[in-house]
Amino acid sequence: MAKLSEKVIKTIENEMKYWRIPGVSIAVIKHGKLWDSMGFGYRNFEEKLQVTADTQFGIASCSKSMTSALIAILVDKGILKYDEPVTTYAPKLVMYDPEAKSMNLRDILSHKTGFGAHDAIWPGERSRDELAVSLRFIKPCSNFRGKAIYSNVMYAMAGYVAECATGETWENLLQKYIFNSLNMKRTNCSVDIMKRDLNYSIPYRYRNGKVNPLKMWNVDLAGPAASVNSTANDMAKWLMMQIKGGKAEDGTALIQTETFKEMHSVQSQFEDSIGMGEGFFECNDYSMGWKRGKYKDHAFYKHTGKIEGYSSIQAFLPEDEVGVVILTNFHSPTVPFMYGVLYTILDEVLGEESENWIKKFHGEELPKEEEYLDCDLNYIKEEQVFGTHLSLLLNEYVGIYYDNGYGKVNIVLEDNVLYMRYRDMNLPLKHYHYDVFYVDDILADTMTITAPVSFIIKNGKVEAIAVRFEPMVPDIVFNRR
Structure with a gap:
């Protein structure tokens, strides 16, 4: 039986209907333990196959926090250092900007390399090694260590540095140090693996008056930035580790206390994805793989993810031992849905005064066709x-x-x-x-x-x-x- 109130569940269902979202999976952590998890709607809309808390979704850029955690683990092992030039480990990773010769993992993980987006260069058939070699020919979007610019490509390179330093693939490193350690048995690093599962979600977007299935996108080249697939129940294990300061459920430390604090310390600033301004608890501080700020005076860490047909949000409030993950198989717009539902859940779990977040994020009129083109x-x-x-x-x-x-x-x-x-x-x-x-x-x-x-x-x-x-x-x- 669900522990979330009937009112919250009805809010989720109504919002899915409003935005035409096929499927959603949610897990809620309270007192540092899994408190509730469930699925809504369909993982396969055409065949009416239902979502559960164990349905796999692409978590997209929430993968970045896992890559950051992997780097932290390797720092603890003495294999990597945050402030050592990455060419120490990956000699081929030379940038176009000569000022970036001192670029280190801290720069990459906080989006301060100046390289910028250049998202059109991935995915593709190149290896990460070939991608690294190509970067010396691509002009940066900003000055090195200047304004932070979100970069999937550079997060892919963080995984590449880990590969060079260990001689193992990023995928194997994540499996060994994170998935296995946290018993995340339904989490993997490739859409090709997910497609072989019996319980995975098909990605969708709304266009031309209907919900359309999308081709599942193989983004393995930029895997450390975006390719992890997981479930609400597995992501709860991941968030519980964050709440426990880097420790697994049995108390084993995956990340040492000081390194964990360093990983979550503020490194840069850039605009939050909410884009709603005052009163919506935007987090403009960025650490290494996490946005951070406050939700109603509660310390608040989060990251969103979006990739062709999947959208996600993960959030945890360490002082309250609360966490929420929301996974969807819908492209866009999902910011109003994810934050409206997230804040509604947080108010209930934290015992805060209930607010009508749905009304704050949108009116009663159904979204127009052009609202679904916000990523065009x-x-x-x-x-x-x-x-x-x-x-x-x-x-x-x-x-x-x-x-x-x-x-x-x-x-x-x-x-x-x-x-x-x-x-x-x-x-x-x-x-x-x-x-x-x-x-x-x-x-x-x-x-x-x-x-x-x-x-x-x-x-x-x-x-x-x-x-x-x-x-x-x-x-x-x-x-x-």
């Missing part, structure tokens, strides 16, 4: 010039183009339409003006991007293409091979 971005800034024409015949744009950082782009012609093949995508080019095209549906982390593709022509031949994969740096130029 348009990088085209130039005003379109109508009545212009291409300089060459379509087949003259065909070719293989290469950049040392981003890799290969293949332009092909099929049925009189040009396509851009990049990573695992095959996207039609649509003429914009002159020799500039654009492509829709570039997948870059949680975002779906529309970007211009400009063909650079000299002496009547295409020499290169410039693609706006990352708006914080000049367009990426791929030279024709």
Whole structure:
């Protein structure tokens, strides 16, 4: 029998219906123990297969806290040091910015490398070793140790540093030091493993008036940033370790006290994902894999996750021995749902005065179609010039183009339409003006991007293409091979 009140459960169910979320799994920790866990809705909407507390979901960027914990464990073992240049362990990991030659794990884990997003370079067929080598050719988005910029790529490199220092894969290290130690038997590091399970959730997004299943995305290249799959019950074990200051349920220390405190100490600041302002308990402090702040005067640590069709939030309040994890198989928008439900649960478990968080996050009118497009971005800034024409015949744009950082782009012609093949995508080019095209549906982390593709022509031949994969740096130029 559920321990959460009927009122809270009804709130969860109503919010799922409001946002059209297929499935949700939740675990609640109270007094440092698993207090309640349950599933709502469907892990497979088409076949009406129900979610349970043991259904696997992609936890996406909540994986970062696990990578940070792994680094802490290796620090305790004397294998790594937070403030040692990473090239000590991973000599190939050299950055474009010469100032970053002193880059260390503290910089990476607190998003202060200056590298920025560059999320269009993953996932892909490259190894993490090949990805590391490519970074020296990619311009950073900001100054080294300047403004913090969230970076999946650099978290992937934190896992790579651990691999170089130990001679073991990040996946095996996580299994050995965290999953096995916490008895997280239904947690793994690859969607390919999850798909073999009998109880996993299919990812969904709402588009064109209906809930649509999505292709399950293999993000193993950036695994240390985003590839862990887990269940509400397993994530409760993970949060209980956090509440206990780095100790497993049997009292065994996974992380030493001082290292645990260091991992959770404030290292940088950047804007919270809530984006709602005062009164919504935003946490703008970042430690190493965790956001931190206050919830109604209670010390509050959290991290969210989102990857193609999955959204999650994990939170714990160590002084109160309370924790909550919410896993969904829905893309976006999920911030109002996750925080509205999280705060509703916290008020009940903490004994705080109940607030109508749902009303604070949204009105009664159902969300419009455009609200489900909040992760769709348009990088085209130039005003379109109508009545212009291409300089060459379509087949003259065909070719293989290469950049040392981003890799290969293949332009092909099929049925009189040009396509851009990049990573695992095959996207039609649509003429914009002159020799500039654009492509829709570039997948870059949680975002779906529309970007211009400009063909650079000299002496009547295409020499290169410039693609706006990352708006914080000049367009990426791929030279024709």
